[in-house]
Amino acid sequence: MSQHTPSGGTTSGTTPTTAAGTRLDPWLGAYADRTHGMRASEIRALFAVANRPEVVSLAGGMPNLDGLPLDVIADVAQRVVATRGRTALQYGSGQGDETLREQILDVMRLEGIHAHPDDVVVTTGSQQALDLVTRLFVNPGDVIVAEAPSYVGALGVFRAYQADVVHVPLDVDGLVPAALEETLTRLAAEGRRVKLLYTVPNFHNPAGVTLSAERRPQILEICRRHGVLVLEDNPYGLLGFDGDPIPAMRSLDEDGVIYLGSFSKTFAPGYRVGWAVAPHAVREKLVLASESAILCPSNASQLAISAYLSTCDWRGQIKAFREMYRERRDAMMGALAEHLPDATWTVPDGGFYTWVRLPDGLDAKAMLPRAVTARVAYVPGTAFYADGQGSDQMRLSFCYPTPERIREGVRRLAGVVAGESELVSLFGAGLGVARGDVQAPGPDVS
């Protein structure tokens, strides 16, 4: 066992190494095995640079809150404490406020989900639900099947529980059923235990594609046949630019799907309120796991959102968000066509992101320092794979900057790409390209 002295010296049984540059970690030998894969996300760095006003950030996943009526929401917050303070400021139910859970049913009905308030568990953002579901189901070495690429924050959770992520390809209609079937059959033949299919069916983060209505029952049938629980992560489903939402996978299968929802993109992330809808027995365990993790979600946050939903035109607000993001999507698409004709990209029908494949086998991660120098930021594709794929890919977000800034950002990006392409044509791929890891503090909120 390691020993330490309060002055910071160490006489550890294992050789201490320096942590974060300068200080020794006297507890280096004491960490659990699950921490070994723990590392700062590749996109943390971007939040340090992207916050500089001169940089156009096409990196972050922060929703644009400019359209929110702050004065109205402020009055809602005031009223909640003034009239219901003894509840808002107190501990609450581990499962979440019952009125809010009923209102969440109204939200989900827009995507064809019919459920009971008792099926809903309110969480500290849907990120917590991701953590809790993984905690409930995944032993170290279990397999989670996920789209290629996948949400970076989910990959981080899966790594934290020592899951093995196996990717299945996407195309413009989302996850490819034949590829899923093939993967699950292969994994079964190898004797691997597949616990979850993790999927973002609508306006995928990061790929920008949507699982077609035709494929949804096919995917569910395949998972059912292989005994795999579907984890349907749906933060963007109501942010479609055209027409009505496609019915959620959960609307087709009550017992085979855990559905995750969130107010972070349709209202505001600052309250940290998301939810899970789960089959009955799973829901009971989710509540126990959540109580162990945080006792209960914030009543102050839940009551503020509940009052917002009951007194404000939340449907109108979502419509306004959709129109704002559609305009930005259009700016992004136009700029890509104009400035990066040699790249390929997805055309999202909603949400925040497009997925770009660079020409000439360029390396998006290696190119990032040059891009930041040119005052534009993005997330390199490798961040969204568990297996090192994606070096010639990148995620561009159009949620936060104005259309004008989006166009300027893509123009700058095109300049960087042109410079890199020229180097590659002169010296070959992998040569002459600036390489470097970017490391800086900042949250991973994509």
Place this chain on the structure above:
Amino acid sequence: MSQHTPSGGTTSGTTPTTAAGTRLDPWLGAYADRTHGMRASEIRALFAVANRPEVVSLAGGMPNLDGLPLDVIADVAQRVVATRGRTALQYGSGQGDETLREQILDVMRLEGIHAHPDDVVVTTGSQQALDLVTRLFVNPGDVIVAEAPSYVGALGVFRAYQADVVHVPLDVDGLVPAALEETLTRLAAEGRRVKLLYTVPNFHNPAGVTLSAERRPQILEICRRHGVLVLEDNPYGLLGFDGDPIPAMRSLDEDGVIYLGSFSKTFAPGYRVGWAVAPHAVREKLVLASESAILCPSNASQLAISAYLSTCDWRGQIKAFREMYRERRDAMMGALAEHLPDATWTVPDGGFYTWVRLPDGLDAKAMLPRAVTARVAYVPGTAFYADGQGSDQMRLSFCYPTPERIREGVRRLAGVVAGESELVSLFGAGLGVARGDVQAPGPDVS
């Protein structure tokens, strides 16, 4: 692998059993090993019955919020959104708001802690910090040494990470150093890996005792020598009834202690804001673990508390809480002396709880249904041990009911104890005593 049909039928490879009475769980064979010890806390039941107005609850750990100026706090909440809404409603730093972290230093200075804002990690209540610290350090089968008895919510977290809890006795001066030394020496001889000492040094939950100033450096020295990290959980430290707080263990040892603090008892639990102070390298990992678990703590909650601290007399509020709780402690002590002279109990100098040992070897858990029938509730002692101890013990809380109700509750309790004692004297212990588990929904917020 199990297969299921969307109608709820199941053709699981393992025999399905009924869950919660009526429904089959098609995923029964899919849960992770860590869920096997997951169960509803023994005190969940109490929140269903204790909420009935006719029952005097001496069970819960909910702070009494009657003294809070709700109108003032409501205005604070309004101002935060109206003037800082774009921050309050947005994602924030994974480590927590920097201004709030500086204010937390002011709070901790009252207990002699000198730290840097960078040492502080804001969490969703200190329960989340408990979860994250355990996640960072504990492999299945690792040992956590904890007081006998210990906080039930911590025991739940330790069980969720498959830790083995080994208890060390307390006396009226808190954790007994010689017993700790003996336990750690024995565990080392057995080749067991001890990762943490979990301790609530001030106004212990549930025991009501405080670790004396003399013992604090002794405990730290023993842990240092054995290479054991101290997890100092201190939600009640500022709620002492007499004199100044005893310096925190963290004030004596920066590198050997992770300190947990909370606004839940000194302000309000409804915002779910707690914090951890950790050695530098541990703190970095805590932030990564928290980002994986929830992305970031709520900015809305953090900014509301930050504005409360900067614009309200929070020290005066704590003083008012101390006086209120002291009066209730006095009512509890007086009533115990008057009505339960054959029992023994601790005399807390602060906090929420006293720990009672019943006469005649009565079984507190078996007696609970009778107590509830007599309209008084408490938490049976067994809830606070990992090893089945504590059957003749119970926790009584004096935080929530009025002094008058506390006296009435103890009077009712004494009637139940007298009845049980009579049965025991007639038929012997274990006979004639109503037994039954109480199961009902409700959060474990003690």
